[in-house]
Amino acid sequence: MNLPLIDLRNTPEYCAGHLVGATHIPWAELPERLNELPARPALLSIMGSETDCIAAQAYLVSKGYRVKIEVDWQAKLTQKQPGLVSFGTESRILWSPSPLIKEWLTLVQADLHQPLKNLKAIDLGCGGGRDAVFLAQQGLFVKAIEHKPAVLERAQQLAKHHQATIDFKSCDLTDPNCYGEQDFERWDLVVCIRFLNRQLFPVMRQSIRPKGFVVFQTFTEGCEVFGSPKNPNFILKPAELSEVFHDFTILIDRIDSLPDGRPVASFIAQKKG
Numbered sequence: 001m002n003l004p005l006i007d008l009r010n011t012p013e014y015c016a017g018h019l020v021g022a023t024h025i026p027w028a029e030l031p032e033r034l035n036e037l038p039a040r041p042a043l044l045s046i047m048g049s050e051t052d053c054i055a056a057q058a059y060l061v062s063k064g065y066r067v068k069i070e071v072d073w074q075a076k077l078t079q080k081q082p083g084l085v086s087f088g089t090e091s092r093i094l095w096s097p098s099p100l101i102k103e104w105l106t107l108v109q110a111d112l113h114q115p116l117k118n119l120k121a122i123d124l125g126c127g128g129g130r131d132a133v134f135l136a137q138q139g140l141f142v143k144a145i146e147h148k149p150a151v152l153e154r155a156q157q158l159a160k161h162h163q164a165t166i167d168f169k170s171c172d173l174t175d176p177n178c179y180g181e182q183d184f185e186r187w188d189l190v191v192c193i194r195f196l197n198r199q200l201f202p203v204m205r206q207s208i209r210p211k212g213f214v215v216f217q218t219f220t221e222g223c224e225v226f227g228s229p230k231n232p233n234f235i236l237k238p239a240e241l242s243e244v245f246h247d248f249t250i251l252i253d254r255i256d257s258l259p260d261g262r263p264v265a266s267f268i269a270q271k272k273g
Helices: 011-015 027-032 050-062 073-079 099-109 130-137 149-161 198-207 240-244
Strands: 005-007 043-047 066-069 120-124 141-145 167-169 187-193 208-219 249-257 263-270
Touching: 027 050, 027 149, 043 050, 050 066, 099 130, 099 187, 099 208, 099 249, 099 263, 120 130, 120 198, 130 141, 130 149, 130 187, 149 167, 187 198, 198 208, 240 249, 240 263
Parallel strands: 005 043, 043 066, 120 141, 120 187, 141 167, 187 208
Antiparallel strands: 208 263, 249 263
């Protein structure tokens, strides 16, 4: 099953029989679990009661998804054919970390002379927690900071669901007590995805250990024509990151495009030492 299928029914109904490859997210929980869906504007298929499907379709479309309602799911479940129907709590995982995080992992795995579990990472502006959870699953010690409590709660739920141990913190990154001198050469990896605060550049540089890495990806000039962001405070200038980290070894410095077309600067650099 290639098209993501969201089963909106409650847990007892899902466990009693569901289509193989389905993802279980009850309709009542969907608004708080958007971080478990693939990136917009993905095409999703949903199944459940008619009332729930109509409501969920309207909600997901408002969030930028394309949605198809599965109409013959009950007939398929009734057949209970092997390979078509499954039982229990197994649920397909639809979310994935930033491709740039996976690219970093590929770059460093061959060159590391110590296990990943010995590395410490900090995720600045972690959002829904996908990158933090992925890194924790690889064995890294991860600290994740997000100043919006509601967003951080979703990240914590994702970590709990995947049994990932993460040191979450809700605070303002511009507060020195949140991220500052106490982080001097503490981190092997500093992650900053879809977040930009230029005040943090000096602290980021200082917080990375010798031979540690920075993985940075956020919007760059040209995204304005797509609607957002438009505030120059949240948009990188050309070659800005290579200038900030000029004395690092730059491994990746390029412009990528998100599925919606917006350009982002993708940057990975290693501190010398």
